[in-house]
Amino acid sequence: HGTGPIPDFESFHDHPWADYRGSVKEVVMSEGITYIGTECFARFDKVTELVFPSTVEGFGERVFFRSFNLADITLPPVEVVPTDLFTYANPVNVIVPEGVKELATGAFRNCTTLETITLPESLEKIGSAAFMSCTALKSVVIPDGVEKIEDLTFHACRALESITLPEDIDLNSWAAFSACNKLCDENGFAVLNDALVNYSITD
Numbered sequence: 001h002g003t004g005p006i007p008d009f010e011s012f013h014d015h016p017w018a019d020y021r022g023s024v025k026e027v028v029m030s031e032g033i034t035y036i037g038t039e040c041f042a043r044f045d046k047v048t049e050l051v052f053p054s055t056v057e058g059f060g061e062r063v064f065f066r067s068f069n070l071a072d073i074t075l076p077p078v079e080v081v082p083t084d085l086f087t088y089a090n091p092v093n094v095i096v097p098e099g100v101k102e103l104a105t106g107a108f109r110n111c112t113t114l115e116t117i118t119l120p121e122s123l124e125k126i127g128s129a130a131f132m133s134c135t136a137l138k139s140v141v142i143p144d145g146v147e148k149i150e151d152l153t154f155h156a157c158r159a160l161e162s163i164t165l166p167e168d169i170d171l172n173s174w175a176a177f178s179a180c181n182k183l184c185d186e187n188g189f190a191v192l193n194d195a196l197v198n199y200s201i202t203d
Contacts, residue, residue, distance in 0.1 A: 003032030008060045012042035022046060029053050036063050043067060045090075052076045064089045075100065081107045083127070098122050103130045112136060119143055128152050135159060142166060149176045158182070163192065171197045 006029075009015045017024070026049040027041060033053045038060030041047070044067040056076040066088040073091045075081065077099030086094075087109045096103070098120040105127035108114060114134045123143045128150040131137060139162035142149075148170040154160060154177050161182040165171075177183060177190045177197055184190050190197050 002030060003034075003055075005035035006033060006037045006040055008038035009040060012039050012065070015040060025049065027051070029056075031055055034058070036060065038062060039065065041067050045069065058082075059085055061085070062087065080104055083107065084109065086111055092116075094118070096120055096123070101125065103127055105129060106132065108134060110134070121145065126150065126153055129155065131157060133157070139163065142169065149173055151176060153177075154180055156180070165193050167193065169193065171195055 012018060021043050023046065024044055025046050027047055028051045031053045032055055034055055035058050036056060040060065040063050042062055042065040047068045048070060050068065050070055050073065056078065058078050059082050061083045064086050065084060069090050071092045074095040075097060077097045079100065080102045081096065081100060081104060083104045084106045087106055089111055090113045091111060092113050093116045094114065095118045099122055100120055101122055102125040106129045107127065108131050109129050110133045112133065112135045115136050115138060117137065117140055119141065121143050124145045126146055129152040131154050132152050133156045135156065135158050137157050138159050141164040144166045146166060146169060151174040155175050156179040158179060158181055160180050171192060180190060
């Protein structure tokens with residue numbers, strides 16, 4: 001409870017609720033909370049319910065690192081989804097709402113249970129490795145406002161079989177689709193928007 005920002009923490013050991021990481025199942029933040037700080041809920045791996053207040057305007061980094069067993073998450077309309085916000089977390093379906101302009105580096109990296117992600121038309125940038133090793137992700141639609149796919153964005157998304165890209169998007173990046181085996185032809189090459197973009201490393 002309370003209002004204003006929840007501060008940033010140096011690590012998940014430092015916040016006052018650290019001792020309850022293994023038992024908390026529900027996180028409810030009261031209306032009036034404006035910012036959720038770095039590492040704030042890192043390693044809360046038993047949480048199955050999460051309620052964001054409508055007043056949230058921003059997040060720190062790694063807020064939900066290695067946290068949660070949530071089937072569905074709808075983020076608040078913050079301008080930037082920061083670095084490693086959900087890295088190694090366990091969402092299944094995520095909705096990124098209108099108003100979000102950027103997914104920063106590694107925002108959903110190693111979310112191995114993530115099956116669907118809905119991205120808004122307001123989105124302008126997807127950072128490097130944003131979806132790297134999201135091994136259950138099957139399809140994604142990239143909004144027209146995104147101008148470039150960055151390095152490693154979808155690396156090792158082994159279940160990814162469908163991706164819709166803006167017609168003029170820049171695909172000149174390193175390993176953005178490597179190890180995306182279901183996007184590749186019989187020779188192991190990914191062809192997107194009629195362009196050969198990566199060689200896929202198969203196991």
